[in-house]
Structures are given as C-alpha cells and as structure tokens.
Amino acid sequence: MAGVLVFGDTVGGKLAPASLEMAVAGAALAQALNEPLAGALIGDGLDAAAAEFAGGFTTLHLLEGKHLRPYTARCAIAAARAAIEACKPSVVLFPHTLETREWVPRLAAMLDTGLVMDCTALAAEGSDLVVSKPVYGGGVVAQYVVRGVTRLVTVRTGVFEGGAGAASAAVNKIAVAEPAAGRVTLIDEQKMQAEGGVRLKDATTIVSGGRGLGGPDNWHYIEEAAASIGGAVGCSRPVADSGWVSSAHQVGLSGTSVKPDLYIAVGISGAVQHLAGISNSSTVVAINVDGDADMFTRANYGVVGDYKEVLPGFVARAKQLRG
Numbered sequence: 001m002a003g004v005l006v007f008g009d010t011v012g013g014k015l016a017p018a019s020l021e022m023a024v025a026g027a028a029l030a031q032a033l034n035e036p037l038a039g040a041l042i043g044d045g046l047d048a049a050a051a052e053f054a055g056g057f058t059t060l061h062l063l064e065g066k067h068l069r070p071y072t073a074r075c076a077i078a079a080a081r082a083a084i085e086a087c088k089p090s091v092v093l094f095p096h097t098l099e100t101r102e103w104v105p106r107l108a109a110m111l112d113t114g115l116v117m118d119c120t121a122l123a124a125e126g127s128d129l130v131v132s133k134p135v136y137g138g139g140v141v142a143q144y145v146v147r148g149v150t151r152l153v154t155v156r157t158g159v160f161e162g163g164a165g166a167a168s169a170a171v172n173k174i175a176v177a178e179p180a181a182g183r184v185t186l187i188d189e190q191k192m193q194a195e196g197g198v199r200l201k202d203a204t205t206i207v208s209g210g211r212g213l214g215g216p217d218n219w220h221y222i223e224e225a226a227a228s229i230g231g232a233v234g235c236s237r238p239v240a241d242s243g244w245v246s247s248a249h250q251v252g253l254s255g256t257s258v259k260p261d262l263y264i265a266v267g268i269s270g271a272v273q274h275l276a277g278i279s280n281s282s283t284v285v286a287i288n289v290d291g292d293a294d295m296f297t298r299a300n301y302g303v304v305g306d307y308k309e310v311l312p313g314f315v316a317r318a319k320q321l322r323g
Contacts, residue, residue: 003036003091004033004115005038005084005097007039008053020163021162038060039054040061040080054171061083063079072102075112075176083174093122093153095215097157104152107152120141164305201258206262207231208222209221209236216243221311233251234251251277271295287303289306
C-alpha cells in the first residue's frame with residue numbers, strides 16, 4: 001500500500017476552502033514520503049467542485065450518490081471505504097470538521113488502524129508518519145507517530161495556506177451503494193439563519209470581545225469597531241457561554257481557529273484555549289485594563305486602558321481614514 005489520499009469537503013455543492021489547504025498539506029507529505037498523491041470528494045453533483053479541486057493529484061476519486069447529501073455518518077463511512085479500497089493509500093488526510101469528528105473515528109475502528117485528530121503539522125521520518133497537535137488546552141504541542149496499514153489524520157483548518165494547481169488529475173467516478181439502514185435516521189435538515197457580516201473563517205480582520213466588556217449592553221462597542229474596519233466580530237468562550245452573542249462568533253480551540261492579518265482582542269484575558277485559536281494571526285492588538293493579562297503575551301501591540309475610552313477614538317479615526 002502506498003500513496004497519500006486527501007479528502008476534500010463541499011458546502012452547498014461548492015468546494016470548501018479547507019479542501020485546498022488539505023491538498024497543499026497532502027502534496028508536501030506525499031513528496032516527503034516519495035509516494036503518489038490522490039484526492040477524493042464525497043457528495044452528489046460534484047463536477048464543479050472537482051474542477052476546482054483537481055490540481056496536483058494523479059487521480060481524483062468522486063464518490064457520488066443521492067444518498068450522500070445531506071450528510072449521515074454511515075454513508076460517509078461507506079464512501080470513504082470505497083475510495084480507500086480503490087487506491088489503497090498508506091496515509092489518508094481529512095479536514096477536521098464537525099462531520100469528520102463524528103465519522104472518521106468510526107472509520108478508523110472499522111479499519112483497525114491508527115488515527116490522530118486535529119493535527120497542525122505533518123512530517124515524514126523515513127516511512128514513519130509524525131504528526132503534531134496542541135494538547136492540554138493548547139499549552140503543549142505533542143508529537144505522535146501514527147501506526148497502521150492505512151494511517152488516518154484529520155488536519156485543523158486554517159493551518160496550511162490553500163493553493164490551486166493545474167487541473168491535471170484523472171477523474172475516477174465511483175457510484176457508492178447506500179448502506180443498510182443504521183440506528184440513526186435523518187428526518188429533516190434545517191439551516192440556521194445566516195448572520196450578517198464577515199465569517200470568522202474568511203476574515204482578514206477580526207475584533208473580538210471578552211468578559212472585560214462588563215455585559216451584553218456594551219457589546220455594541222465591538223460591533224461598531226468591527227464595522228469601522230470591515231472586520232468580523234469574534235468573542236471569547238465566556239461571552240458565548242453567557243449568551244451575549246451566538247456561539248458562531250466564538251474564537252478558540254472549542255470555537256473557531258482563525259488566521260487573520262489583524263486580530264483585536266478587547267477585554268479578553270487570554271486563556272490558553274483562546275491563544276491557541278489565534279496562534280496563526282499575523283498581528284494581534286490587545287486592549288485591557290489589566291496590564292498583566294495573558295493576552296499581552298501574544299500581542300504585537302497593546303493598550304492598557306478602558307476600552308470605552310479607546311474604541312470610540314479608534315472608530316472615529318478608522319472612519320476618517322476610510323473617507
């Protein structure tokens with residue numbers, strides 16, 4: 001068995017940005033292992049996504065079937081096993097998503113092979129696969145040697161830079177039969193109401209607020225600051241847990257890991273889980289009345305002061321510069 005197989009992801013029939021990150025990670029690993037690189041997509045009506053994802057692979061496997069969307073774990077597992085059987089890879093990479101968190105561990109158990117999830121670095125030492133991931137709330141980075149005939153890894157999104165190669169892959173369409181009914185039946189799928197503004201995953205600028213704001217009545221300071229620079233709104237876990245804003249805004253290991261050009265943290269103490277989630281940010285600015293807050297250990301620039309005095313001036317200046 002040889003080769004690296006990279007699974008991409010689709011959202012609403014379109015290729016998810018994380019898929020291109022997986023392709024870059026897979027290409028580097030395949031080169032280090034001196035093995036071929038293949039790709040795979042699971043879903044229905046995949047031609048458009050495949051055209052975008054095809055670059056750099058020797059073969060792109062399309063696992064198609066009406067029953068593969070909307071998602072169920074048993075169908076995803078059946079499709080993945082079909083792709084693995086088709087190319088017999090030594091390593092399989094998946095984006096670390098809510099879906100793969102559910103079904104990839106089950107796949108590993110069925111294959112009786114090694115799995116490490118939510119990895120941030122991949123390396124080859126001879127024929128060994130060595131992966132790294134944060135543990136203990138992001139305070140320590142651990143390294144693992146993954147064992148097994150077909151080694152499985154989920155990779156944290158936002159860690160690798162995405163890229164597009166020439167569409168050179170040979171496409172192999174595989175019709176996946178629907179597996180026998182499981183103990184879980186999908187009755188209906190309802191989409192949450194989309195919130196306005198820029199998504200955290202896509203944002204190049206983020207303004208986040210923490211408990212230091214004092215309460216939800218002061219949250220407008222964060223929204224106004226984010227709007228003034230065209231950024232996304234983020235928050236710390238205590239803010240989301242308290243219901244000030246939707247958990248969709250939560251930044252950190254238990255929320256969304258981000259990599260903006262500019263991250264402004266207002267009233268956030270800097271718990272290790274939050275710091276780990278912003279570790280790939282280019283520039284971090286911290287605003288806090290507590291000069292000893294851990295957030296200042298990660299900040300490139302810091303302001304020790306009352307955000308109610310700092311942010312209005314910041315917003316006014318930002319609007320002035322934007323005309």
